[in-house]
Amino acid sequence: MGTVPLLTDEELSPRAAEVFDRIRAARGTTYVNNFWRALAHDEDALEATWNRLSAVMAPGALDPLVKEMIYVAVSTANGCSYCVHSHTAAAKAKGMTPEMHAELVSVIGAAMQTNGMVTAMQVEVDDAYLV
Amino acid sequence: MGTVPLLTDEELSPRAAEVFDRIRAARGTTYVNNFWRALAHDEDALEATWNRLSAVMAPGALDPLVKEMIYVAVSTANGCSYCVHSHTAAAKAKGMTPEMHAELVSVIGAAMQTNGMVTAMQVEVDDAYLV
Amino acid sequence: MGTVPLLTDEELSPRAAEVFDRIRAARGTTYVNNFWRALAHDEDALEATWNRLSAVMAPGALDPLVKEMIYVAVSTANGCSYCVHSHTAAAKAKGMTPEMHAELVSVIGAAMQTNGMVTAMQVEVDDAYLV
Amino acid sequence: MGTVPLLTDEELSPRAAEVFDRIRAARGTTYVNNFWRALAHDEDALEATWNRLSAVMAPGALDPLVKEMIYVAVSTANGCSYCVHSHTAAAKAKGMTPEMHAELVSVIGAAMQTNGMVTAMQVEVDDAYLV
Amino acid sequence: MGTVPLLTDEELSPRAAEVFDRIRAARGTTYVNNFWRALAHDEDALEATWNRLSAVMAPGALDPLVKEMIYVAVSTANGCSYCVHSHTAAAKAKGMTPEMHAELVSVIGAAMQTNGMVTAMQVEVDDAYLV
Amino acid sequence: MGTVPLLTDEELSPRAAEVFDRIRAARGTTYVNNFWRALAHDEDALEATWNRLSAVMAPGALDPLVKEMIYVAVSTANGCSYCVHSHTAAAKAKGMTPEMHAELVSVIGAAMQTNGMVTAMQVEVDDAYLV
Structure with missing residues (x-):
């Protein structure tokens, strides 16, 4: 409910x-x-x-499947179970294969991991990224 | 520091x-x-x-640019400023155009928005997503 | 359990x-x-x-219903399902109408959306906000 | 930048x-x-x-100041520094007094605290909230 | 599913x-x-x-039980229900008593609370922490 | 400011x-x-x-240094820069060595990673954890 x-x-x-x-x-x-x-x-x-x-979510500079995978990534980081389910289903309907899904999961995991390590160490942004 | x-x-x-x-x-x-x-x-x-x-992050079922954009999406949802900077720079280096970047920002925004609305309403997962 | x-x-x-x-x-x-x-x-x-x-949560400069809605907003952003349920029930008990609830959901959604867009673009804080 | x-x-x-x-x-x-x-x-x-x-954010069932405070609450939970600054400024411009601000901060703190305690203990949703 | x-x-x-x-x-x-x-x-x-x-997670400068409790803390803040369950079970298996568990819950709650209050007030980092 | x-x-x-x-x-x-x-x-x-x-945070079933490290872990997952700085300083003052700090960072990273992978795959909680 x-x-x-x-x-x-x-x-x-x-x-x-x-x-x-x-x-x-x-x-x-x-x-x-x-x-x-x-x-x-x-x-x-x-x-x-x-x-x-x-x-x-319409086709544009990015294709709809890429957009769905980005959507799943955000929904995962936000812990929205409903959204992970519904947009994973949408991504599969748009052609996401099990191999693509597995890579999506690993990229999310890697990003989460280094997000945590960076924040824990409070790494300063490189000047190179600020120009 | x-x-x-x-x-x-x-x-x-x-x-x-x-x-x-x-x-x-x-x-x-x-x-x-x-x-x-x-x-x-x-x-x-x-x-x-x-x-x-x-x-x-190597080429696989997903191409490296798509992976960088997924990385940016996760880093954004986690509020990791360093990570958003470094992986946006990496995505640009791998060919992300301003149009692609703008769409990435809009997809992230849309996902965040519906993540919040879904969670606030505690929408139950459709049976259709569970089979 | x-x-x-x-x-x-x-x-x-x-x-x-x-x-x-x-x-x-x-x-x-x-x-x-x-x-x-x-x-x-x-x-x-x-x-x-x-x-x-x-x-x-007692009456003060803010009234208890406003406080409950703020509580729901925080709980939503943190993805705490129990907390969304219990404090939405508390807000309803304190007079939150369906129209107020719908607006609460929309404000949460809008805030989530622009939180994501701002963070993705790493928008710098305006000097005007720092004085 | x-x-x-x-x-x-x-x-x-x-x-x-x-x-x-x-x-x-x-x-x-x-x-x-x-x-x-x-x-x-x-x-x-x-x-x-x-x-x-x-x-x-227009006047409706909730008044604009309440909406701004809800916006600040969400932005805080999401760790969006820009958004906290800009919407706190907007709330002050719409009449948020220091007393109201202090109560907003305390409600956010209390919600965060119990969000964490509930999630750590994985408290089950009461049946009373599901009817 | x-x-x-x-x-x-x-x-x-x-x-x-x-x-x-x-x-x-x-x-x-x-x-x-x-x-x-x-x-x-x-x-x-x-x-x-x-x-x-x-x-x-192996024994090192920190003992495995401490590591499991840190794992539970992160999983709680990220709202990962599965992870809270599995790592709380692991912590109990490694000797976490009910008293230790209760303190873990309270520390998580206190940290969440002040995280929220600090972010809502956008408290500047003390110079003392930056040297 | x-x-x-x-x-x-x-x-x-x-x-x-x-x-x-x-x-x-x-x-x-x-x-x-x-x-x-x-x-x-x-x-x-x-x-x-x-x-x-x-x-x-006083000595109890957990010692104060362990509590500070748990505090840092939560603050990291919440992206509270101030809190990471202040509680890392407190942990160092209570005896956290560089080796312990490095392990803390790695545990946080590992937890974030599997939090993301679990949530992306929506892994169901094992019955074994629910008795």
């Missing part, structure tokens, strides 16, 4: 239902995951979040 | 100097950044960290 | 029982939640934590 | 300049802080972030 | 099986916990992580 | 001055570091924080 109920399709306001239609069309599936059902109580947040997220 | 002194080349033990040689050879530069100079007090940590890091 | 057992009322030491009495009196309910039952193994920690928490 | 240059007014694209005009009008000051100058390289991110942020 | 399957002994590659043998020998038990079963998909990561971890 | 001024001895209220006297007596030095000078604006917070902190 979350701290807000998950809305069924029947419980959506017309404006929330319109955003759900756009989510379904963009993804090519009728399934709408729990995050959007929890957010549907707040139409403004639902619409603004979907609009921005779909723009940010 | 960090909590450990940064060792100069002259202060390195022979084994640490050997690791520094390998760092320079792998990177094609004489410059060795402060993280390794701080870590050089502990030869085991220096050698193990360099060995693992150079293996993890 | 936690890493320490939850004490029942019967298992409390006299001093822990006395703190539980004060918790019940302050809250006007016989229910004592799991956090205090886990902490009851350590009488000093139990008493010191309750004493400070009840002082900090 | 950040990882992207801060744009001066002269360096802004016409669309970025238009967003800066709206920031200035909304705030009633000619001063635009470094976050927006760093973000101005990416017009889409600049516009989308300002639009959403000004909507989220 | 995790995002990778847990490998049974029968599913291990010969090289992964060899690492499992070393884990069992080092620990004096046939039980191998889920972390290693999840990591076993990636032989390089499995071997490198076990090698480094067993070196780092 | 922090977000609150640091109080000099002359600016202290009588009650804050009394707490400073106790800090000096407990530590056997006239030096009082910036954290307490920032907190001195709020007498209740100053007194409660000092009282609890000095009790928590």
Whole structure:
């Protein structure tokens, strides 16, 4: 149980239902995951979040699979279990192979490790990085 | 000032100097950044960290630039200023354009945002993600 | 299962029982939640934590509902699921409406987002903020 | 030095300049802080972030000062120094007194403390919070 | 369910099986916990992580129990539930008494609290700490 | 510059001055570091924080040096630069040698690494840890 109920399709306001239609069309599936059902109580947040997220995650200078892996990395560092699950699923759907997944896990681990070592030693930023 | 002194080349033990040689050879530069100079007090940590890091960040199923961007993402979520600086510099050296950097920043922002919203609402993981 | 057992009322030491009495009196309910039952193994920690928490969360320059929402915000950023649940329940009990809750979620999301963007870009603090 | 240059007014694209005009009008000051100058390289991110942020932080079910304090709380837990500075300044500008600030600091401290204790003991969520 | 399957002994590659043998020998038990079963998909990561971890956690200038408690402290601050469980179990196996555990919880709580208060007030580092 | 001024001895209220006297007596030095000078604006917070902190950090089932190292570990994971500096200094004053410091850094790094790998793979808690 979350701290807000998950809305069924029947419980959506017309404006929330319109955003759900756009989510379904963009993804090519009728399934709408729990995050959007929890957010549907707040139409403004639902619409603004979907609009921005779909723009940010669209193909651009980075391809969508790379973006999903970056998303998983951030979600991991923040300890968001739901987000790790949902964006790992999205990355797999976009072509992440087990080998890519394993490398993603190792890069995250290496980054976490040196983040901790650097912070523990309070290493000063090299002048070379500041010009 | 960090909590450990940064060792100069002259202060390195022979084994640490050997690791520094390998760092320079792998990177094609004489410059060795402060993280390794701080870590050089502990030869085991220096050698193990360099060995693992150079293996993890090497070309594989993911290309090295993608790995650097994932590294920046984790370092950002952990608030490691040194790490953001050093791995952003590494990503730029490996070909990250300003457009790619801007998209990286936006994906990090979007992930942080929904990490927070999901956790605040304690959204339950969809069954669809658990099979 | 936690890493320490939850004490029942019967298992409390006299001093822990006395703190539980004060918790019940302050809250006007016989229910004592799991956090205090886990902490009851350590009488000093139990008493010191309750004493400070009840002082900090009491009406003052900020009203108790605002304090609960700040508590939820911190707990969210720290990824403490138990704390988000218990302090969201406390905020609702103190009058947080669904509209207030939705705004709380959106502010948390916006803060997380710009925290990430600022850190990724390593934006320097404006001189204007330092005087 | 950040990882992207801060744009001066002269360096802004016409669309970025238009967003800066709206920031200035909304705030009633000619001063635009470094976050927006760093973000101005990416017009889409600049516009989308300002639009959403000004909507989220506007008066609603919660008043703007409460929202700023929630913002400070999240930024503190995430260790974003820039964000703590800028949003503490914003909170003071919106009427946060030293007494309110001191209480904000104590609530943040108490939340952090119990977040840690709860997580260390892995306290299970009470059934009472899940209905 | 995790995002990778847990490998049974029968599913291990010969090289992964060899690492499992070393884990069992080092620990004096046939039980191998889920972390290693999840990591076993990636032989390089499995071997490198076990090698480094067993070196780092071995008796040295700090005794293994102290190291386990430090591990629990980091895992708590990062909100890694699995890690808190597994390393608290390891600490208990190495002699952590309930009294030591209670003090560990209180130190973690105190550190979290002042981390938050210091960051909220953006206290400048004393010159005395920088020489 | 922090977000609150640091109080000099002359600016202290009588009650804050009394707490400073106790800090000096407990530590056997006239030096009082910036954290307490920032907190001195709020007498209740100053007194409660000092009282609890000095009790928590006193010799008990764990010795004070171990407690300082745990404090550094938490502060590192939270990215609190001030706290890492001040508690590393305190640990050194209590006898932490360079070898112990190096091991502390490596344990923190190892914990961060596996925290990230576990969370990225969403490894389920073993039943063995839940009884």
